[in-house]
Amino acid sequence: MLPQFSNQTTLVIFIFIGDKMAEIINWDDSYLVGFDEIDEQHKVLFDLYNSLLSVYRAEDRVEYKAVVNHAFEEMTSYLEYHFSTEEKIWRRDEAIFPEHRKLHSGFVKYVLQATANDSDFESLGALLDFLSTWLLDHIQTVDKRQFQELREKGLL
């Protein structure tokens, strides 16, 4: 079970014990939530993440840090755009919207803080691993379930 962003300490510990190497993430239909616009955006997030990971791994590049930072900014700004698209949909159900928004904003805030405070690229590798793990888990559990709930309530 991933941390749910209620406790900053838990998150910091999670990052620093997360020494597993980040891996490429592969899209398959188990990630479909059944809402085209969001499915397309989730696919873009997979692509952006994989591009970020490949520039992060290309350590011999000239201006390495600038390139990685640029890819990271692209990923995080698309994440914010994507979350705001999703939240317009979650607003259709007050039973879902506040908690779901909290998950998104906690995640974005944490990732932005971690990158602002830390230029150590070994830690960035752990952050990438965290980011992909959170994203996959969030899509497959929270997003998928809540799209199903909206569908059942006739709100889609």
Ligand SMILES: [Fe+2]
């Ligand atoms: Fe979401």
